[in-house]
Amino acid sequence: MVEILDNLDALSQPRLDLATVEMGGTALGAPAATIPRRIIIKAQSSIVARYRGGTDINSEYYNADGRRLTLAEVVDHAAQSDGFLYCADKLTYKIRAGAVVGFAIYGPHLSHFAHLTSYEDLLAVFGTPDRAHEDEAYGDLMGHDNYYWGAQKHVRWDARDNRISLIDLGAFEGNTGP
Template identity: 80%
Template sequence: MIEILDNLDILSRPHLDLTTVEMGGIALGTPATSVPRRSIIQAQSSVVARYGGGTNIDSEYYDAEGRRLTLDEVIGHAAQSDGFLYCADKLTYKVRAGTVVGFAIYGPHLSHFAHLTSYEELLAAFGTPERAHEDKAYGDLMGYDNYYWGAHKHVKWDAWDHRVSLINMGSFEGNTGP
């Protein structure tokens, strides 16, 4: 297995066999309970009916009856069913039926691509995507969402900060084509 975090250049490949890679020691198809619990700082699961939280605000989770849930309860449910496990090191694992089906990388890991300072440089480094979508808000270009179906990958370019802001791989919407 190739550890993505030790070989970030692999992320620029337009074709990538996801059965050959792992992120943080976790491979796609691995039980989500394998994600180290001590690294998980937030979770998303269908057991959560209402969520409150934000920057410098502790997360609060509530079920459909209004009962407050602990983070451990939400993590346990997400790891056994469907959801997301968000780690302190800016890594996220997507879970379906208790199995890791996707990875997302953001934050400091992507400083590896800081030398890319324009969208054109991103295209030169990552190749032409099978699908590109302009992200606009109120007429302003916010960025581009590039989908590389051969790698089951989404690369988000932030047009305001001129940087790669997200890379996800695996079973995320848009990653495998129309």
């Protein structure tokens, strides 16, 4: 198994066998219940009908009847069904049918790629994507979304900060082609 947090250069490979990849000791395809609960700080699941949270606001979860849910209840539901489990160290696990089907990496882990200071640098290291999308707002270029189908990977380039802001692997929209 390739632990991507110990080998971030593996993320630049145009082809990546996701059956051989793990993040934080959890492999793609593993039961979501194997993700250590102590690292999860937030969760998203269909059991949540209303959510309140944000910067400097503790997360609050409510079901369809208005009953407040604990984080543990939301994590348990997501881990047994579908959802997302968010970790304090800017890692996210995507869950489907109780199994880990995707990883997202953002924040300080991506400082590994800080030497890439232009979109052209990104292309030189990661290669030409199978699909690229320019994200614009009010006529300003906000970033580039690059999809590499051979690695089931999405790399987000932030054009304002000139850096990679997100890399996700696995069953995320756009990662497997048309």
